[in-house]
Every structure is written in C-alpha cells, then in structure tokens.
Amino acid sequence: MASGNPFFDDMQSKPEVIDLTQNEDIVDCESVDGPIQPAIKPNVTVSSNVRELLECPVCLNAMYPPIHQCSNGHTLCSGCKPRVHNRCPTCRHELGNIRCLALEKVAASLELPCTYQSFGCIGVYPYYSKLKHESQCSYRPYSCPYAGSECTVIGDIPHLVAHLKDDHKVDMHNGCTFNHRYVKSNPHEVENATWMLTVFSCFGQYFCLHFEAFQLGISPVYIAFLRFMGDDNEAKNYSYSLEVGGNGRKMIWQGVPRSIRDSHRKVRDSFDGLLIQRNMALFFSGGDRKELKLRVTGRIWREQ
Structure with missing residues (x-):
C-alpha cells in the first residue's frame, strides 16, 4: 500500500x-596505487x-x-x-x-578525526574509510603484553614498559643475551600457567621473553618465545635464537620476534618458538626425571 x-x-x-x-x-x-593519504584538517569538527x-x-x-x-x-x-x-x-x-x-x-x-588523535594521529578521514584507517593506524595503542592475567591496560611503549615494571613486577634487563633456569618439582602439574616474562632493552628497543608451560592434548609442553614491543614491520629487523639442552644434547630455535600486536595466546598456539615436549624436557633435566630443570639461553641481534 x-x-x-x-x-x-x-x-x-x-x-x-x-x-x-x-x-x-x-x-x-x-586507491589502486596505495592507501589513501589523510587530509590534514585539524580544525574540522562534526x-x-x-x-x-x-x-x-x-x-x-x-x-x-x-x-x-x-x-x-x-x-x-x-x-x-x-x-x-x-x-x-x-x-x-x-x-x-x-x-x-x-x-x-x-x-x-562526513570527515572525522582519527580516534587515536590523543596518541598523535592528526589525520582526518572520510566516514567510510575511517574505520579501516584506525585498524591500521600506527598511533593506535598497544595492549599490555603480560600473559599472567587478563590485563586491560593499553598505551604506548614507554607507558607499557613502566606498567610492566611497576604493576606486574616484571624483571627488566639491559643487553641482548639471556640465560634463564626453570625448576619445577613436579612437571606433571601443568595448569596453563605462565612461567616467566622478562623484558630486555637492547638496540634502543624492548623485547618480551616468554617462558610457559601449557597442556597440548594430554601432555604438558614447554615453550619459549620472544615478542617485540612495537609493530610487525619493525620486528622483522631483528632475529633471535634460543637454546636448551642437557646430557650432551641440545635443541636450538632461531626465529623472528613477533610484534605484541599479536596476542600472547596467538603466538603460543601457533607454536612459533622453542617447543619442548615433556619427555625431552625431563631428559635434559637429568637425574631421576622427577624434577624439571631447564636452562634456556639465547640472544637477540639486528639484521643488516
């Protein structure tokens, strides 16, 4: 009608x-030739x-x-x-x-300013492209990389470094090499708990070293990996190696650190790091295989 x-x-x-x-x-x-360029119109208001x-x-x-x-x-x-x-x-x-x-x-x-204007983005974007820009904006804040709790803190890198140190009591180290030892009296008791998070400062950047035990199927698995405190395009400028061993044997992992834009769980579940099955971890530990004693060493270097 x-x-x-x-x-x-x-x-x-x-x-x-x-x-x-x-x-x-x-x-x-x-456009066909590349991403749109923001219009610099700081006085535009809606x-x-x-x-x-x-x-x-x-x-x-x-x-x-x-x-x-x-x-x-x-x-x-x-x-x-x-x-x-x-x-x-x-x-x-x-x-x-x-x-x-x-x-x-x-x-x-409409043309609107980027949501991350307070973080330094001065671009003004057409309404229908603003959302896409914000998903890729280099000024968008990072989430806290701490994996031991559901932390909701966001911010730039200096803010997160201070937050990790003050609120999560994370160990901070200067230098590009590390040597960590993990001991667990009963390696059969794994509860998806984070072992350790250590932040390293080198080359003027910050890196998060994760050690974790988690359940894969019915067996406990141990993993160590590195994340870069910055974007993925910067993370690719660095490499790292991890080594674990004992009883005359050793395992070596070499890779590229993942950006903290990728969540801790995403990196862990993709097995992008040094992965050690329980039997191998106990073999490296020596003794009667009733106590886990893993020593993980590594270094970070910049690619030329």
Missing part, C-alpha cells in the same frame, strides 16, 4: 542488503548531534551501510538487527528491510 511519499515508498520497495566486502566504492577508499544520529542504539558503535530503520524512523546497524530479533529496540515495531538511505548519504559526506 502506497504511503503517498515517493521517497519512503522507494525505500520500502527495495529491501536491499549491501555486502560491504563487494561494495568497495562505499567502504574502501584505497556536530555531536550528527555523531549521535550515526550511533547504533544497541552496540553504541558508529553505523555503516546498510543502516536499517523501522517504520517510525528509528535506526540501528546491520550487525545488531539479528540480535534484536528484527524488532526495533526503541519502539518494538517490526524492522522489516527498510534502509535509511538519507542517513547513509549524510555519513558519506
């Missing part, structure tokens, strides 16, 4: 859902009222096409539509497949 409003009728007659992965002209403003219009009432995040609306004009993002079981969270009317084309056009006309 026609409403008498041709614009509204047009919206109702086209229950279109846009797949953002196939609609690059809307979300991806990257009314808080406009920002509120583009905020989803359910998840409170910025809305991107398709932006849905109910017959009363209340809007919400496409991600939250199934969460509310196709009912408007504001008036409880059925949502249907009506898109708010006017609000999508308003969003397309």
Whole structure:
C-alpha cells in the first residue's frame, strides 16, 4: 500500500542488503596505487548531534551501510538487527528491510578525526574509510603484553614498559643475551600457567621473553618465545635464537620476534618458538626425571 511519499515508498520497495566486502566504492577508499593519504584538517569538527544520529542504539558503535530503520524512523546497524530479533529496540515495531538511505548519504559526506588523535594521529578521514584507517593506524595503542592475567591496560611503549615494571613486577634487563633456569618439582602439574616474562632493552628497543608451560592434548609442553614491543614491520629487523639442552644434547630455535600486536595466546598456539615436549624436557633435566630443570639461553641481534 502506497504511503503517498515517493521517497519512503522507494525505500520500502527495495529491501536491499549491501555486502560491504563487494561494495568497495562505499567502504574502501584505497586507491589502486596505495592507501589513501589523510587530509590534514585539524580544525574540522562534526556536530555531536550528527555523531549521535550515526550511533547504533544497541552496540553504541558508529553505523555503516546498510543502516536499517523501522517504520517510525528509528535506526540501528546491520550487525545488531539479528540480535534484536528484527524488532526495533526503541519502539518494538517490526524492522522489516527498510534502509535509511538519507542517513547513509549524510555519513558519506562526513570527515572525522582519527580516534587515536590523543596518541598523535592528526589525520582526518572520510566516514567510510575511517574505520579501516584506525585498524591500521600506527598511533593506535598497544595492549599490555603480560600473559599472567587478563590485563586491560593499553598505551604506548614507554607507558607499557613502566606498567610492566611497576604493576606486574616484571624483571627488566639491559643487553641482548639471556640465560634463564626453570625448576619445577613436579612437571606433571601443568595448569596453563605462565612461567616467566622478562623484558630486555637492547638496540634502543624492548623485547618480551616468554617462558610457559601449557597442556597440548594430554601432555604438558614447554615453550619459549620472544615478542617485540612495537609493530610487525619493525620486528622483522631483528632475529633471535634460543637454546636448551642437557646430557650432551641440545635443541636450538632461531626465529623472528613477533610484534605484541599479536596476542600472547596467538603466538603460543601457533607454536612459533622453542617447543619442548615433556619427555625431552625431563631428559635434559637429568637425574631421576622427577624434577624439571631447564636452562634456556639465547640472544637477540639486528639484521643488516
């Protein structure tokens, strides 16, 4: 039944859902030759009222096409539509497949500063490319690399180094070589606990050395790996080696430190480090094989 409003009728007659992965002209403003360059417009501001219009009432995040609306004009993002079981969270009317084309056009006309402006990013970006920029922004803060707790602290590298030292009481060392010994009276008792985190300062950078025991299937496994406190493109400028042994045998691992942008769990679960099965660890420990005594040595160097 026609409403008498041709614009509204047009919206109702086209229950279109846009797949953002196939609609690059809307979300991806990257050119063929490379990423877009930010417009340096520090004085550009957007009314808080406009920002509120583009905020989803359910998840409170910025809305991107398709932006849905109910017959009363209340809007919400496409991600939250199934969460509310196709009912408007504001008036409880059925949502249907009506898109708010006017609000999508308003969003397309906006330019907003990067969320990480307070961390030093001065770029201003079109609304539909801002999200992609922020996922790659070199100024975005890092998460705390400490793995022994669910720490939610974020910040730049100097802030995290101070946080690790003061709040987590992590050992801090200067130099590019290390020699650590781990002793456990009963190596059969493994509870996914972090052994140790040590921070090394060398080449003007910071590195996190992790030692950990975790359960792989039914067997305990021991792993040591290094993470770089910085981005991945910088981490690739360094290499490191780890060595463990005993009874005239040894194992050596050589690799590239992973950025702390990769979570501790992601690195551990990819086995990107020195991995020691329990039987081999007990063999290295010597004695009656009832006590774990592992000595892990290593060094960090810069690639030319």
